[in-house]
Amino acid sequence: MLLKNQVALVTGSGRGIGRAIAQLFAEEGAAVFLTARTEKELAATAEEISRNGGRASYTAADLSRPDDCERVVAAAQRKLGTIDILVNNAGHYGPVVPVEEYPLAEFDKVIAVHLRAAFLLSKLVLPGMYAKQSGVILNISSLSAKAAYAWGSAYAAAKAGMLGLTRVTAAEGARKGVRVNAICPGPVIETRMSKELGAVLAKKMGVNEEEQLAGFLNGLLQGRAQTAEEIARAALFLCSEQSSAMTGQSINVDGGVAFY
Numbered sequence: 001m002l003l004k005n006q007v008a009l010v011t012g013s014g015r016g017i018g019r020a021i022a023q024l025f026a027e028e029g030a031a032v033f034l035t036a037r038t039e040k041e042l043a044a045t046a047e048e049i050s051r052n053g054g055r056a057s058y059t060a061a062d063l064s065r066p067d068d069c070e071r072v073v074a075a076a077q078r079k080l081g082t083i084d085i086l087v088n089n090a091g092h093y094g095p096v097v098p099v100e101e102y103p104l105a106e107f108d109k110v111i112a113v114h115l116r117a118a119f120l121l122s123k124l125v126l127p128g129m130y131a132k133q134s135g136v137i138l139n140i141s142s143l144s145a146k147a148a149y150a151w152g153s154a155y156a157a158a159k160a161g162m163l164g165l166t167r168v169t170a171a172e173g174a175r176k177g178v179r180v181n182a183i184c185p186g187p188v189i190e191t192r193m194s195k196e197l198g199a200v201l202a203k204k205m206g207v208n209e210e211e212q213l214a215g216f217l218n219g220l221l222q223g224r225a226q227t228a229e230e231i232a233r234a235a236l237f238l239c240s241e242q243s244s245a246m247t248g249q250s251i252n253v254d255g256g257v258a259f260y
């Protein structure tokens with residue numbers, strides 16, 4: 001077991017990639033704390049983890065709100081103990097419109113849930129990690145941080161911002177036992193966010209959803225989507241001692257699109 005006796009807070013863990021990460025971490029021995037806005041999905045994930053012999057607890061929260069970020073960390077520490085691993089995964093894509101049409105309030109919301117919440121949650125867990133001289137933070141960024149796709153300015157800016165945050169936090173924590181890395185997934189088409197985005201893009205491009213998807217996947221070296229399970233396996237590597245000499249990195253799990 002790669003995460004025995006570890007406590008992991010995984011955000012956005014009611015479904016999709018976050019759920020896959022929480023499930024795999026629990027299988028590897030971590031006690032996992034789940035959070036997202038939809039309580040029903042959190043309860044179902046926690047129940048499944050318990051049924052498989054793992055340990056999970058959860059609280060519903062909107063991480064675009066600073067008070068909720070504080071409440072989540074306090075609840076995780078109260079229920080499971082000091083947080084050893086933080087995975088900043090929660091987020092939504094936001095409007096699919098060009099910059100000149102992008103509503104300011106929506107821009108702020110996207111930045112708040114991806115970038116500001118990652119900053120706030122890191123700020124809240126780092127003192128405990130520094131006191132133990134150990135800990136790992138993993139930020140789930142995106143291929144959108146490194147490529148150029150139209151109609152997602154806030155999302156791309158938030159995800160690129162997360163890479164800067166990753167490097168700075170890594171620099172500050174490196175001599176205090178804390179590692180900080182990021183994953184840039186490519187298209188994980190099984191998730192709600194990805195399906196909703198695909199439908200909107202197809203409509204805007206005037207093609208059907210299958211054509212839109214096929215065109216996109218054709219641009220990947222492997223020519224296929226990634227699975228949530230594949231992202232979770234990379235997350236496990238980066239949050240375990242298997243990657244003990246890696247910090248400040250952004251790892252592309254994209255089937256071969258970005259090469260830096």
Ligand SMILES: NC(=O)c1ccc[n+]([C@@H]2O[C@H](COP(=O)([O-])OP(=O)(O)OC[C@H]3O[C@@H](n4cnc5c(N)ncnc54)[C@H](OP(=O)(O)O)[C@@H]3O)[C@@H](O)[C@H]2O)c1
Pocket residue numbers: 011012013014015016017018035036037038039041061062063064089090091092113140141142143184185186187188189191192193194
């Ligand atoms: N799917 C892809 O192709 C892809 C590619 C690259 C990167 N990513 C990134 O991977 C992460 C997970 O996305 P996914 O594809 O798994 O999408 P998803 O299935 O829609 O999952 C998103 C998760 O984030 C939670 N969330 C959203 N807004 C929140 C908020 N304000 N407060 C708390 N939780 C919130 C959602 O729960 P509630 O709605 O219940 O709050 C859900 O649990 C995201 O950061 C996404 O940007 C995805």
